[in-house]
Amino acid sequence: MDLDALILSRLQFAFTIAFHIIFPSFTIGLASFLAVLEGLWLATGRETFKRLYLFWVKIFAISFGMGVVSGVVLSYEIGANWSHFAAVAAPVIGPLLAFEVLTAFFLEASFLGVMLFGWKKVGRGLHFASTALVAYGTLVSAFWIVSANSWMQHPTGFTTLADGTLRATSWMAVIFSPTFPERLAHMTLAAYLTTALVVGAASAWRLLKGAEAESSIALRMAIGMFALVAPAQLLVGDAAGKRLEEVQPAKLAAIEAFWETRTEQAFHIVAWPDRAIAGNRWEISIPKLGSWITAGRADAELKGLKAFPPGDRPPVFIVFWAFRVMVGLGVAMIGLGFWGVWLILRGGPERSRLFLRAAVAMGPAGFVAVVSGWIVAEVGRQPWVITGVLRTADAVSPVTAGQVSASLLGFMVVYGVIFSAGVIYILRLIAAGPSLEDEPPRDTGRPPGSALGALDAEGHGGQS
Amino acid sequence: MSLDLPLIWAGIIAIAVLLYVLLDGFDLGIGILFPFATPRERDVMMESVAPIWDGNETWLVLGGGGMFAAFPFAYAALMPALYGPILMMLLALILRGVAFEFRHHGRTRGKPFWTAAFAGGSIAATLAQGLALGGFIQGVTLKDSVFAGGPLDWLTPYSALVAVGLVAGYALLGATWIVWRTEGELQAKARRWGWIAIGATAVLLAAVSLATLLLHPRVAVRWGFAGGVFDLARLLPLTPIPLAGLAGLLLAAFGLRRNHHVTPFLGAYLVFFSGYIGLAVGFFPNIVPYAMSYRQAANADNALALMLVGVAILLPAILGYTVWVYWLFRGKVGGDAGYH
Numbered sequence: 001m002d003l004d005a006l007i008l009s010r011l012q013f014a015f016t017i018a019f020h021i022i023f024p025s026f027t028i029g030l031a032s033f034l035a036v037l038e039g040l041w042l043a044t045g046r047e048t049f050k051r052l053y054l055f056w057v058k059i060f061a062i063s064f065g066m067g068v069v070s071g072v073v074l075s076y077e078i079g080a081n082w083s084h085f086a087a088v089a090a091p092v093i094g095p096l097l098a099f100e101v102l103t104a105f106f107l108e109a110s111f112l113g114v115m116l117f118g119w120k121k122v123g124r125g126l127h128f129a130s131t132a133l134v135a136y137g138t139l140v141s142a143f144w145i146v147s148a149n150s151w152m153q154h155p156t157g158f159t160t161l162a163d164g165t166l167r168a169t170s171w172m173a174v175i176f177s178p179t180f181p182e183r184l185a186h187m188t189l190a191a192y193l194t195t196a197l198v199v200g201a202a203s204a205w206r207l208l209k210g211a212e213a214e215s216s217i218a219l220r221m222a223i224g225m226f227a228l229v230a231p232a233q234l235l236v237g238d239a240a241g242k243r244l245e246e247v248q249p250a251k252l253a254a255i256e257a258f259w260e261t262r263t264e265q266a267f268h269i270v271a272w273p274d275r276a277i278a279g280n281r282w283e284i285s286i287p288k289l290g291s292w293i294t295a296g297r298a299d300a301e302l303k304g305l306k307a308f309p310p311g312d313r314p315p316v317f318i319v320f321w322a323f324r325v326m327v328g329l330g331v332a333m334i335g336l337g338f339w340g341v342w343l344i345l346r347g348g349p350e351r352s353r354l355f356l357r358a359a360v361a362m363g364p365a366g367f368v369a370v371v372s373g374w375i376v377a378e379v380g381r382q383p384w385v386i387t388g389v390l391r392t393a394d395a396v397s398p399v400t401a402g403q404v405s406a407s408l409l410g411f412m413v414v415y416g417v418i419f420s421a422g423v424i425y426i427l428r429l430i431a432a433g434p435s436l437e438d439e440p441p442r443d444t445g446r447p448p449g450s451a452l453g454a455l456d457a458e459g460h461g462g463q464s
Numbered sequence: 465m466s467l468d469l470p471l472i473w474a475g476i477i478a479i480a481v482l483l484y485v486l487l488d489g490f491d492l493g494i495g496i497l498f499p500f501a502t503p504r505e506r507d508v509m510m511e512s513v514a515p516i517w518d519g520n521e522t523w524l525v526l527g528g529g530g531m532f533a534a535f536p537f538a539y540a541a542l543m544p545a546l547y548g549p550i551l552m553m554l555l556a557l558i559l560r561g562v563a564f565e566f567r568h569h570g571r572t573r574g575k576p577f578w579t580a581a582f583a584g585g586s587i588a589a590t591l592a593q594g595l596a597l598g599g600f601i602q603g604v605t606l607k608d609s610v611f612a613g614g615p616l617d618w619l620t621p622y623s624a625l626v627a628v629g630l631v632a633g634y635a636l637l638g639a640t641w642i643v644w645r646t647e648g649e650l651q652a653k654a655r656r657w658g659w660i661a662i663g664a665t666a667v668l669l670a671a672v673s674l675a676t677l678l679l680h681p682r683v684a685v686r687w688g689f690a691g692g693v694f695d696l697a698r699l700l701p702l703t704p705i706p707l708a709g710l711a712g713l714l715l716a717a718f719g720l721r722r723n724h725h726v727t728p729f730l731g732a733y734l735v736f737f738s739g740y741i742g743l744a745v746g747f748f749p750n751i752v753p754y755a756m757s758y759r760q761a762a763n764a765d766n767a768l769a770l771m772l773v774g775v776a777i778l779l780p781a782i783l784g785y786t787v788w789v790y791w792l793f794r795g796k797v798g799g800d801a802g803y804h
Contacts, residue, residue, distance in 0.1 A: 065561060069562055072557060083544050090533060094536060099774055105526075106526075167764055167766065168766060399615065403548065418566075425566065429569075
């Protein structure tokens with residue numbers, strides 16, 4: 001096996017999946033937000049909710065499209081770059097990925113068309129049902145992919161046959177592996193938070209430019225989400241972390257930069273862990289807190305990385321720091337939520353420019369936290385691709401470094417272009433805002449067939 | 465009674481791939497024809513597929529994901545073997561996929577860029593699929609079920625010929641789709657494109673068929689062609705396949721000549737259907753020509769059984785709502801119809 005092809009394949013997979021995960025983590029929440037907005041519009045008849053729906057559905061269309069095209073890549077990359085993994089894992093998690101396509105992808109793709117272009121073609125109830133089905137599809141997709149990933153983190157419900165191949169012995173144990181419930185909750189809440197942060201930032205930015213009823217409502221909805229979901233996320237994350245002690249102790253040791261196995265582990269606030277010296281070059285720590293946070297009592301014995309052979313230890317520095325970035329941002333989200341609620345009770349967040357600026361600054365925080373959390377989960381699993389079953393180094397395809405360099409370069413260029421363009425177009429939409437007055441008259445050459453074209457048809461009649 | 469699960473799954477994957485080709489074929493074809501249309505016509509052409517392209521492309525994900533889940537050993541052998549064209553296809557599909565939305569948001573420089581990305585991406589994705597298909601027909605070198613060939617095995621004059629042929633075929637699907645779904649000047653233009661595409665498809669299909677018989681004896685022998693002579697006993701039962709392709713071309717031409725709206729599209733579908741069956745005759749039961757049969761490649765029976773239960777429930781539902789969405793967006797686009 002070509003060592004450079006392995007490293008390049010890892011880089012390419014990390015790059016393409018980190019790029020991809022940005023979009024589902026935004027669109028899962030946004031689809032639900034849109035379903036809520038449309039439901040509120042139908043229930044109350046208030047035009048504000050409709051205008052908010054029509055505004056955010058444009059941003060949804062852009063983000064969802066980028067999520068779809070970057071997701072198609074992954075279903076082929078598994079075979080192209082990780083063919084040995086594919087052959088080993090398929091008997092167990094093959095059905096999970098097949099079910100993701102069958103239960104989620106077709107549903108999302110088909111009803112997205114109705115959601116974006118069916119505004120004048122179906123009744124209000126059916127349109128709302130389409131939005132709700134797309135939102136449901138995004139959650140079902142998360143269910144299957146987190147299920148497959150959880151199995152790779154801590155595989156259960158399978159046996160290894162004499163010839164070395166795997167067989168599922170209990171599908172329930174495969175689908176609902178021990179880490180799955182917390183990880184699904186963690187991912188779903190992360191998606192909702194990410195969306196709330198973007199909605200909050202866009203609304204706050206609009207309010208910094210001037211009063212706007214739609215943005216005031218959206219900002220309040222976002223604050224409600226921060227205040228409810230961010231603390232809930234802390235609890236779910238803590239539960240997921242505590243589970244690691246039983247199922248992935250090496251990952252836990254890397255997250256906390258524990259080297260020695262001992263009771264009364266210190267909590268390292270910051271540190272410079274280094275695998276070369278099998279220790280931390282420096283650290284700022286609180287004694288005993290590490291054991292207390294993880295196990296609930298200071299005299300709990302927790303494994304350190306030295307309990308594992310050097311070849312079985314995950315990279316420590318990146319896991320340790322990615323975890324701290326994620327948790328630090330999570331705490332900031334909780335703070336933003338409580339601050340916002342306090343301002344709402346005191347007469348309105350619109351009046352505090354400081355809060356509005358903070359909400360704008362926190363707009364990308366969800367994406368950063370999601371990617372950091374993904375790094376903790378995936379890098380923390382190394383050197384395994386399926387913990388205890390298959391090492392990443394043994395999973396790679398018989399491809400050459402030259403091939404993978406070429407495709408990696410291709411991805412960097414193409415993703416660079418579409419990401420820049422997508423961000424610019426979304427920022428332009430936010431700058432234009434949800435108010436109807438801001439929409440250009442429809443004879444300025446906006447083509448039919450766009451989501452906008454379909455939406456503009458509303459109020460102009462002419463449906464034949 | 466026990467079901468022959470690998471055989472059933474071979475059928476399911478074959479149908480998924482066929483549906484992908486038939487459905488995404490015409491929207492890729494629209495991208496191939498983009499350079500020949502005016503800016504206003506491009507908007508209408510894109511409008512005719514905008515609500516459905518995403519569902520069409522999902523069949524490609526089912527093809528890939530389903531292959532992983534049902535025939536993992538074939539998936540693990542073919543993807544590295546066809547690494548170049550597969551990755552090229554993915555990159556091209558990204559560019560053309562985002563263009564559906566981005567074209568409407570681009571302004572002075574953005575819009576022409578995404579128009580070019582849609583056309584270029586559609587053409588490149590089609591060429592890549594053709595190169596992958598050509599590489600597949602040529603056969604894949606395996607050792608102990610693992611790909612053991614070179615990184616550019618798929619790149620030959622033969623696979624290039626298949627790739628160009630596929631561009632002509634998708635252009636035919638795209639042109640006949642536009643004839644069906646538009647009216648007026650654009651429809652008249654699409655008829656002219658259709659005529660050119662019929663001619664190109666006929667010539668290239670014949671060339672690919674001939675090249676396959678001459679260059680790939682393992683396929684040729686299935687058609688009763690060995691040592692320069694045809695064995696009529698083997699060939700005759702198969703003649704309905706090429707005859708159906710010929711009938712499809714004639715039907716498309718007849719439809720264009722009589723100014724029919726749907727007939728040309730149906731003719732184009734018949735051409736693709738016959739080509740697909742013709743291919744299958746060449747390598748079935750191999751799933752990795754000519755080294756691995758679908759049985760050798762099949763996943764564990766309990767995995768196939770579980771998924772079959774899922775497919776039995778979900779596939780009818782998927783087909784049902786897919787048909788409903790197509791029905792919802794039926795009729796002509798452009799002019800005063802649709803979203804104006």
